[in-house]
Amino acid sequence: MITVYAPASIGNVGVGFDVLGAAVSPIDGTRLGDIVSIESAEVFSLDCQGTFVSKLPPKMEDNIVYQCWQRFCEVLGKSLPVHMILEKNMPIGSGLGSSACSVVASFVALNEYANRPFDEVQLLTLMGELEGRISGAVHYDNVAPCYLGGLQIILDEPPQISQSVPSFDNWYWVMAYPGIKVSTAEARAILPAQYSRANIIDHGRYFAGFIHACYTKQDKLAAKLMQDVIAEPYRQSLLPNFKQVREQAIELGALAMGISGSGPTVFTICDSLEIAEKVASLMQSGYIQNEEGFVHICQLNTVGTSRI
Numbered sequence: 559m560i561t562v563y564a565p566a567s568i569g570n571v572g573v574g575f576d577v578l579g580a581a582v583s584p585i586d587g588t589r590l591g592d593i594v595s596i597e598s599a600e601v602f603s604l605d606c607q608g609t610f611v612s613k614l615p616p617k618m619e620d621n622i623v624y625q626c627w628q629r630f631c632e633v634l635g636k637s638l639p640v641h642m643i644l645e646k647n648m649p650i651g652s653g654l655g656s657s658a659c660s661v662v663a664s665f666v667a668l669n670e671y672a673n674r675p676f677d678e679v680q681l682l683t684l685m686g687e688l689e690g691r692i693s694g695a696v697h698y699d700n701v702a703p704c705y706l707g708g709l710q711i712i713l714d715e716p717p718q719i720s721q722s723v724p725s726f727d728n729w730y731w732v733m734a735y736p737g738i739k740v741s742t743a744e745a746r747a748i749l750p751a752q753y754s755r756a757n758i759i760d761h762g763r764y765f766a767g768f769i770h771a772c773y774t775k776q777d778k779l780a781a782k783l784m785q786d787v788i789a790e791p792y793r794q795s796l797l798p799n800f801k802q803v804r805e806q807a808i809e810l811g812a813l814a815m816g817i818s819g820s821g822p823t824v825f826t827i828c829d830s831l832e833i834a835e836k837v838a839s840l841m842q843s844g845y846i847q848n849e850e851g852f853v854h855i856c857q858l859n860t861v862g863t864s865r866i
């Protein structure tokens with residue numbers, strides 16, 4: 559039996575809409591992400607389990623894991639009779655790259671099972687395609703970090719689809735999922751089709767400045783430039799108390815806070831564990847809406863998807 563763990567990811571990382579993503583894992587060792595197992599069988603079958611299994615589509619054909627298997631076999635040119643198990647530990651429509659976790663774990667597990675017929679670029683291309691089916695447009699900012707780990711800039715110039723950007727070892731990423739659902743496709747549909755020249759200039763300055771600050775190891779500058787003029791102004795109304803908790807988090811010493819992917823999860827960057835713990839308590843009392851919500855203090859997951 560081959561078993562693969564794919565970690566949670568932060569699409570956009572605030573400043574890089576569709577072109578920046580980060581893989582994160584809780585520092586307490588919790589496996590925040592999906593796990594996919596695969597073994598040989600006489601005919602294809604899929605079993606689902608895990609914390610969020612009840613939120614999956616009831617029909618197997620609608621599960622993205624099934625669709626990954628189907629596409630993998632199509633590209634491979636033969637049908638693989640396998641039994642797959644999805645452990646769905648990621649809430650759906652959370653902004654934590656839940657569908658990406660299932661997609662990446664499935665393709666990596668299938669590729670391992672089939673003795674690695676596809677290389678990294680071919681797999682990433684397939685991952686982007688399947689993620690695009692679900693969210694309404696191909697975007698690699700979840701699948702690339704989930705697969706490769708770390709902070710990833712999406713270049714989308716095959717064979718260079720995504721490359722790693724240096725981040726800051728002293729950063730803690732406090733992830734707060736309020737327990738409500740925001741559909742990625744809907745959160746994309748509310749964005750404007752066009753932006754003003756002023757927006758474009760600001761976006762270029764923030765994004766280029768952030769990448770520059772990462773390479774020149776200026777963590778305070780990087781956090782200051784982590785500003786989102788593309789999605790946040792339109793998506794923040796979908797989130798509970800967003801502005802209020804951000805002000806409070808900054809007062810507690812956080813360096814920056816933004817929407818993770820299309821939300822409703824938010825990420826807060828802190829440069830000490832002490833501040834991260836204070837922010838985690840703030841999020842628990844001020845942002846979590848129900849018992850399905852959670853807060854995790856994370857660090858970048860630099861490994862990405864791996865066999866366990």
Ligand SMILES: Nc1ncnc2c1ncn2[C@@H]1O[C@H](COP(=O)(O)OP(=O)(O)O)[C@@H](O)[C@H]1O
Pocket residue numbers: 613614615620621622623644649650651652653654655656657658660692693740741742743819
């Ligand atoms: N294995 C799966 N994991 C997550 N979502 C799935 C899966 N299979 C199918 N889906 C469907 O894909 C959509 C994912 O929604 P989306 O808002 O993109 O979630 P997320 O932002 O958490 O990835 C939902 O409609 C969900 O029912």
Ligand SMILES: N[C@@H](CCOP(=O)(O)O)C(=O)O
Pocket residue numbers: 569570575576577652653654655656693697699700742745746789818819820821
């Ligand atoms: N760049 C995408 C990221 C969506 O991430 P998800 O975790 O919400 O699926 C976007 O902002 O639409």
